Amino acid sequence: MKAYIRSAIAISPQKTFNNPAFLDDPAEYRNSRLTSIEPDYSEAIDPRSIRRMSRIIKMSVASALACLKDAGIANPDAIVTGTAYGCLEDTGLFLTNIIQENEEPVTPVAFVQSTHNTIGAQIALLIKCSRYNNTFVSGGASFENALQDALMFLSENNAANLLVGAMDEITDMSHVVLSRLGLYKRQPVSNLNLFDTNSKGTINGEGAAFFLLTNTSSPNDLACIDAVATFYKPEAATELRQLIDSFLVSGSINYSDIDLLILGNNGDSKNDEIYSQLQQSVFNGIPSINYKHLCGEYPTSTGFAAWLAANIIKQNNIPVVLNQGKIPKNKINKILIYNHYQNIYHSLILMSSC
Amino acid sequence: MDQLIADLKGQIVVQLKLKNIKREDIGDDQPLFGGGLGLDSLDVLELIVLLKQKYNLRISNPEDGLKVFQSVRTMAEFITANRVQNM
Amino acid sequence: MNDPVFIVGAGVISGIGNNAAESLDALVEGKTGIDKIKYLRTNHSDLLPAAEVKLNNDELSAMSGLAPAISRTAMLSMIAAREAWDNSGLNKNIPSLRTGFVSASTTGGIDKTEEFLTHFLIDNNRGKLRNIINHECGSITTMVAEKLGIRNHISTISTACSSSANAIMYGARLIKHNMLDAVVAGGTDALTRFTLNGFNTLLVLDGEYCRPFDQNRSGLNLGEGAGYVVLVSERVASLLKRDPYCALTGYFNANDAYHQTSTSMAGDGPYMAMSGALEMSCLQPPDIDYINLHGTGTQNNDSSEGAAIQRLFHPHYPKMSSTKSFTGHTLGASAGVEAVFSVLALHHGMIYPNLRLQTPMSAFPFVPETAFSRQPDLKHVLSNSVGFGGNCSSLIFSKL
Numbered sequence: 001m002k003a004y005i006r007s008a009i010a011i012s013p014q015k016t017f018n019n020p021a022f023l024d025d026p027a028e029y030r031n032s033r034l035t036s037i038e039p040d041y042s043e044a045i046d047p048r049s050i051r052r053m054s055r056i057i058k059m060s061v062a063s064a065l066a067c068l069k070d071a072g073i074a075n076p077d078a079i080v081t082g083t084a085y086g087c088l089e090d091t092g093l094f095l096t097n098i099i100q101e102n103e104e105p106v107t108p109v110a111f112v113q114s115t116h117n118t119i120g121a122q123i124a125l126l127i128k129c130s131r132y133n134n135t136f137v138s139g140g141a142s143f144e145n146a147l148q149d150a151l152m153f154l155s156e157n158n159a160a161n162l163l164v165g166a167m168d169e170i171t172d173m174s175h176v177v178l179s180r181l182g183l184y185k186r187q188p189v190s191n192l193n194l195f196d197t198n199s200k201g202t203i204n205g206e207g208a209a210f211f212l213l214t215n216t217s218s219p220n221d222l223a224c225i226d227a228v229a230t231f232y233k234p235e236a237a238t239e240l241r242q243l244i245d246s247f248l249v250s251g252s253i254n255y256s257d258i259d260l261l262i263l264g265n266n267g268d269s270k271n272d273e274i275y276s277q278l279q280q281s282v283f284n285g286i287p288s289i290n291y292k293h294l295c296g297e298y299p300t301s302t303g304f305a306a307w308l309a310a311n312i313i314k315q316n317n318i319p320v321v322l323n324q325g326k327i328p329k330n331k332i333n334k335i336l337i338y339n340h341y342q343n344i345y346h347s348l349i350l351m352s353s354c
Numbered sequence: 355m356d357q358l359i360a361d362l363k364g365q366i367v368v369q370l371k372l373k374n375i376k377r378e379d380i381g382d383d384q385p386l387f388g389g390g391l392g393l394d395s396l397d398v399l400e401l402i403v404l405l406k407q408k409y410n411l412r413i414s415n416p417e418d419g420l421k422v423f424q425s426v427r428t429m430a431e432f433i434t435a436n437r438v439q440n441m
Numbered sequence: 442m443n444d445p446v447f448i449v450g451a452g453v454i455s456g457i458g459n460n461a462a463e464s465l466d467a468l469v470e471g472k473t474g475i476d477k478i479k480y481l482r483t484n485h486s487d488l489l490p491a492a493e494v495k496l497n498n499d500e501l502s503a504m505s506g507l508a509p510a511i512s513r514t515a516m517l518s519m520i521a522a523r524e525a526w527d528n529s530g531l532n533k534n535i536p537s538l539r540t541g542f543v544s545a546s547t548t549g550g551i552d553k554t555e556e557f558l559t560h561f562l563i564d565n566n567r568g569k570l571r572n573i574i575n576h577e578c579g580s581i582t583t584m585v586a587e588k589l590g591i592r593n594h595i596s597t598i599s600t601a602c603s604s605s606a607n608a609i610m611y612g613a614r615l616i617k618h619n620m621l622d623a624v625v626a627g628g629t630d631a632l633t634r635f636t637l638n639g640f641n642t643l644l645v646l647d648g649e650y651c652r653p654f655d656q657n658r659s660g661l662n663l664g665e666g667a668g669y670v671v672l673v674s675e676r677v678a679s680l681l682k683r684d685p686y687c688a689l690t691g692y693f694n695a696n697d698a699y700h701q702t703s704t705s706m707a708g709d710g711p712y713m714a715m716s717g718a719l720e721m722s723c724l725q726p727p728d729i730d731y732i733n734l735h736g737t738g739t740q741n742n743d744s745s746e747g748a749a750i751q752r753l754f755h756p757h758y759p760k761m762s763s764t765k766s767f768t769g770h771t772l773g774a775s776a777g778v779e780a781v782f783s784v785l786a787l788h789h790g791m792i793y794p795n796l797r798l799q800t801p802m803s804a805f806p807f808v809p810e811t812a813f814s815r816q817p818d819l820k821h822v823l824s825n826s827v828g829f830g831g832n833c834s835s836l837i838f839s840k841l
Contacts, residue, residue, distance in 0.1 A: 048392045051371045079696075084577055086599070095551070095558050098638050103484040105406045108399040111639035112701050112829065115547065116578070116599035121830020124696045130713060133696040133832055134607055137549075137599040139579035145596045152614050176565050177573055232583070232592045344583065396701065399643060416644055 001155035003213040004221040004354060007070035010307040011036050011059045012207035012295045013191075017066070022311055023319040026294065029191045032184035033175055034205045034296035049126060052109050054089040056169035059208040060119040061126065064163055068127070071161070071212035078132035078162035079120045080149050082142030084299030085168050086116035092173045119167060132162075140341025141230040142166065143300045147349065148228050154215040161215075166303025167208035175204055183297075185267070194267040194293040195324065202266035205296015209303035211310070217354055223313035223335075225306070226350040227251045233344060237277050240346060244282060244338075247348050259332045260312065261288035262305050264339030266297040274340060283338075289322040302339050302347060309335040309351045358430045366426070369404045370397050382427045387420065398423060409433050446613040447678040447685035448838065450529025450625075450671030452521040453781040455768040456492030456664050459504070460524050465785055468793045469813055473767050475650050475662050481632050489646050491632055492664035492769030506588065510571065512550035513665075515581045517774070518629035519588060521667035525781075526589050529671035530681055531623050538677065541594035541621040542586040543612040544669075545604030545628030547773035549578035552633045581629065594621055601828030602735075602770070603694070604628050605668065605777035606836055610692040612672050622677050627669030627777030636772060637663055643702060651738035653763035654747065654809050656800040661737040664769025668777030670784060687787045690821075690839040691724065693717025697831030703741040708749025710833035711735070711825055715753055718835040724821060727757040729837070731792055731816075733779045733824040734809065736763020737770050742827060747805045758807040759823075760816070766796035776826040776834065783822040783838050790817035 010016040013034035014027050027037065036059055041050055044062035053061065060081070068076065091114040097106035112118075117135040124133050132153065136145035143166035150164040178184070185201035194203060213225065229247045234240040248255065261283055265272045279288065295304040312318055316332055333353045340346040363377035366386075375391065386401075387393050398419045405411045405422075411433065413419050422432045454460065456474025457467035467474065478486035480493050494501070494517060502509035505519035522542070526532050531540075553572040561568035575581060582597040594615060598608045605628030612626030630636075640646050640663060647660035670689075678685050695717060697710025704710050719726065735746050750761070764782050771778050786793065795809035824836045 047373055051373045052396075084579060086578075091551075092558075094639065095555055095635060096562060098634055099555070099559055099562060101407075103634065103638055105403045105642050106638065107403060108639075108642040109396055111635075111642060112396065114639075115601050115829050117601055117828070117830045117832060118701075120600075121696070121701065121832065124698045124831065125701065128698045130696050130698050130709065132694050133600070133830070134598065134611070134694065135600050136596060137546075137578045138596040139577055139583070141596065142579070149611065149614075152618050155618070156614075173561075177561075177570075180566075181570060181574070230594070232586070232595050394700075395703070402644070403642065414644065 001151050003151055003154050003215065003225045004217050005223050005225065005310050006212045006214055006218060006221055007067045008211045008222055008307045008310045009063045009067040009070065010207060010209040010304055011038060011063050012304055013037060013205060014294050022315060023321055026192060026321040030188050032203045033170060034191060034203060036207050052113065054087055054113060056087055056089065056167055057113065057119055057122060060165060060167045061122055063208045063210040064123045064165055067163060067210040067212050073161055073212060075127055075129050076163045076212065077157060077160040078153050079123055079129060080134050080146045080162060080164045081120045082136045082146035082166050082300055083116060083168055084137060084139045084142050086137060087114050087118050088169055088171045088174055090114040092171055139345060140299045141345035141347060143303045144228050144230045144347040147225065150213055151228060154213060159216055162213055163210060164213055165208065165210040166300035168206055168298045168300045170204055170206045178204060191293045195265060195290060197267055198269055200268060202268045202271065202297040205292065205298045205301060207295050207304055209307045221354045222310040224352050224354050226352050229348045231346040234346060237274065241282050244348065251350060255282060255286065258286050258334050258336045259328045259330065260335045261286050262309055262335060262337040263288050263290055264292060265290040266292045287326045287328045289318060289324055299341050302337060302349060305337045305339065306349055309337060313351060313353050355430055355434065358433060359426050362426050362429055365404055365408060369400050380426060383425045386423050386425060411436050444617055445675055446616050446672050446689045447675065448670045448687050448689060448784055449673050449678060449681055449685045450525040451686065451781045451784050452524025452528060453668040453778055454494055454517055454521045455666030455771060455778050456494060457767050461781060461785060467767060471794055471796060471813060473650065473796055474664065475769055483634050483637055485637060485641065488648055489637065489641065490650055490662050492662060493632055494665055512553050512575055512581060513631035514546055514548055514550060514629050515584050517631055517665065517667040518544060518581060518585045522585050522589060522625055522669045525669040525671050526625055530683065531671065535680055538623050539593045539621045540591045541612060541615055541624040542582060542589060542591045543596050543598065543608045543624055543626040544582040544585065545598045545608040545773050545777065546578040546581055546630055547599055547601055547604060548630050548633050548636060549581050550575035551635045552631055555634060591625065599773065600832040601830060602772050602775055603826035603828035603832045603834040604773040605775065606826040606834035607694060609670060609780055609836060610694060610834065613689050613692065616672055616674050623671060623673045625669050625671050627667065627780065628774045629667035630665060630771055630773040632663055632665040645739045647738060650797060651766060652797045653736035653738040653766050653795060654743050654802055655798050656802050658738045658743060661739050662769040664771040666768060666771045666774050666778050668774055668781040670780050685841060686784050687838045687840050689836065691718035691722030691837035693721060694834045697833055699831055702829055704745040704827055704831060706745060706748060708745040708752065710831050711746050711749035711827055712752050714833040714835040715749060715823060715825065718837045722837045722839065726754045729759045729821050729823045730819045731786060731822045732759055732761035733783045733822065734761050734763040735825040735827045736765055738765065743802065744804065746825060746827065747802060751805055760792045760810050762793050762795035762810045764793055776824065779824050780836060783824045787819050787822050787838055787840050790815055790819050792816050
């Protein structure tokens with residue numbers, strides 16, 4: 001079942017929200033933490049609703065509402081979200097409160113908003129959407145699972161549309177913890193030079209991306225999502241190649257049909273090995289770009305990648321900041337996003353022009 | 355009493371994360387709920403936590419809370435009455 | 442797309458038993474699992490009863506095969522999911538099966554995160570990293586899936602207290618869309634200080650044993666546990682030696698869109714969920730023989746769910762009860778635990794009692810069952826779940 005992307009909105013460490021220009025002025029970061037560039041929310045969200053919202057809720061709700069507005073849809077038939085960490089700030093706040101106050105009564109709002117489906121629920125509450133509402137928290141496959149759910153939903157229902165989103169936030173606490181786990185570069189590096197470092201570690205990222213998908217086309221659609229797949233810990237490059245082969249076969253696609261690959265390289269030399277192995281084999285000769293120097297590495301970064309792919313297809317243009325070598329000569333009709341998060345979940349998202 | 359009312363207004367603004375409302379905007383007798391501040395049932399629970407944390411007074415159900423939280427003045431009266439009892 | 446999905450395995454652990462057989466014994470005998478808190482270290486242990494699984498972490502570790510330092514949520518999941526998987530017989534047969542594990546949770550590894558933070562908050566360099574690496578709900582799922590040898594599809598759902606129902610729905614849809622042949626679906630949640638204090642600060646915990654659907658009810662008791670069913674396609678069901686337990690004939694999710702933590706007084710969300718599930722299963726309200734209620738025991742839930750039932754079923758009320766009077770509210774696991782109870786009710790022809798119900802709610806003309814009974818001709822069982830954020834799901838299980 002293919003889904004038409006009627007609108008796509010992202011809040012990210014780049015100027016992606018409320019900005020008609022397409023990544024023409026990349027934001028540079030010189031440390032390992034990329035922070036979303038947030039808009040003035042008073043225009044995007046009713047001020048009475050906003051007071052309790054944490055950063056991830058604001059980013060996500062603002063993106064979702066803007067996405068609906070762009071698509072001209074007041075009330076979608078479903079809301080599906082994917083987030084690996086959920087509402088971390090509220091979770092951390094409530095846990096800290098319990099510990100420091102020694103279980104004396106503590107703020108109920110942080111507890112309520114720590115729930116992983118808070119964002120999907122908040123959107124439903126704000127627009128009074130009583131339809132299907134689901135949230136996936138499958139680590140590095142959270143957004144992909146949400147997309148799979150969305151594609152199934154669209155094939156089960158006639159003339160349906162739905163809102164699907166990916167979101168994760170960095171908090172001060174999570175950044176320290178993930179840094180202690182050795183995920184990030186020890187030496188300061190500019191995100192714009194991320195792929196030149198050839199060293200251990202990546203840079204931390206975050207963001208929210210929302211898409212309004214429908215099963216009927218309209219003149220302003222950005223692109224289509226043709227298929228999505230996730231693979232859990234493929235045993236070796238050979239198994240991964242077989243899985244990619246069969247993914248393409250099931251969609252009747254040849255490697256030569258792919259105009260552009262969007263790859264999840266994150267600047268960590270070990271992490272990126274698998275991408276170069278594939279580029280020397282099945283992906284050989286296919287133009288490719290990386291994206292994590294713009295949004296950082298996080299489990300739902302493929303939400304940003306899908307936003308990017310939709311815009312590249314619609315505009316038939318690859319912004320200069322993404323040109324890292326060979327670029328397609330012809331019109332960009334098909335993009336394959338391939339990503340893995342910490343070599344646990346690998347995923348493919350196939351997108352095409354409508 | 356006046357000092358307590360002033361303190362409470364400040365504490366309410368912080369605890370409930372009120373936006374665009376300053377302590378001086380809240381009237382002593384203005385209804386806290388249904389009175390333009392846009393408060394809801396989760397705020398009742400937050401105010402119950404405020405009373406426990408700042409004044410060591412316990413309210414164990416939301417209905418009792420709503421009586422106490424009619425206005426800043428009724429909150430202050432509740433605090434004064436129960437503090438005296440405790441002494 | 443409308444091919445039936447069958448249930449061929451079930452596994453459960455909760456405050457009333459460590460497996461399906463023990464749970465059934467307790468349900469027949471009317472033995473509640475709610476007690477004084479004994480295993481969780483909390484200041485509230487004398488004040489707030491709960492239905493804990495009656496095993497400490499070392500005992501759970503021995504039973505699950507996971508290390509004792511692993512989150513209790515994972516150990517509960519492992520025990521119930523393995524019981525379901527073994528029970529299905531699929532664990533050894535049919536090697537080329539495309540299998541999936543869809544597990545729900547709201548707490549994930551937060552019991553360990555809390556241990557970590559106790560040290561981390563004093564000094565950022567302190568806290569054992571092994572206690573934080575499984576914070577995410579998703580990592581609990583993958584850990585258990587690996588032990589079960591399931592890897593074609595592994596996903597985790599978290600929609601508060603309806604999480605497991607949505608996991609079962611998602612699993613069934615993956616089969617209907619011919620993406621998988623067999624799915625272990627359900628959920629897990631351990632009792633934690635995080636949830637205990639969270640619900641306590643919402644003032645919805647009863648200091649006595651909870652009394653769902655009683656006029657004088659005053660809140661819920663938390664519980665913990667895990668419950669999973671094994672869903673298969675018709676083709677796979679036909680390959681198995683034993684007949685399936687039943688079919689999952691209807692499911693529906695709807696959002697009440699009323700409030701973050703409560704449902705509308707008219708019960709719009711539960712009403713839409715039940716109606717949608719009935720429509721899918723091509724059944725009429727009088728066809729339902731038993732409702733396993735969400736029935737938490739809070740003022741709001743029971744009024745709202747009751748109103749929805751009245752709207753949909755009046756005047757033909759099926760038998761109904763809340764098994765949370767046995768297990769407490771196991772949150773993200775509850776719809777999984779109650780799916781297993783629903784499947785067993787159908788299979789054995791049993792209606793479970795709603796314990797401690799003395800004064801029926803005056804607002805409604807119906808009264809949940811107060812005594813255990815056998816009813817061999819049960820055909821259709823409806824199970825309700827309602828979660829924070831207005832997330833409402835209903836499942837219908839039907840005898841073959």
